[in-house]
Amino acid sequence: MMEIYIGCVSPHVPALRTDHMRLVWHAPFQGEGRVRVIAWTCHCRATVYELCHASGIAYLRRTVQLEGAPEVHETYRWTFSVAEGVWVALLQGRVR
Ligand SMILES: [Zn+2]
Secondary structure (H helix, E strand, O other): OOOOOOOOOOOOOOOOOOOOEOOOOEOOOOOOOOOEEEEEOOOOOOEEEEEEEEOOEEEEEEEEOOOOOOEEEEOOOEOHHHHHHHHHHHHOOOEO
16 A cells, blocks of 8 residues: 655655565666656655666666765666566565
8 A cells, every 4th residue: 555645746665565675776877868757756755766767778766865965876777567567566565
């Protein structure tokens, strides 16, 4: 179940399930040209996740909104359908 709060339109990442899988988070690769952000979690939380699409590949981006410079990490590159599956799993608390 996704949590819904008054004033928030985007989903929140729920509590992790005990059987969750850990994603590997890398420093941003960059150099992929135009990146389209397809979906994102609510910006009211310190950590924001985004589903990104760039020239045939897709990945998740995690931004921790720190004072000063935000901390950005990204997953491996996948096909869009794989990345979408990981995105759904994230919103279900099955991966993080
Ligand atoms: Zn929110």
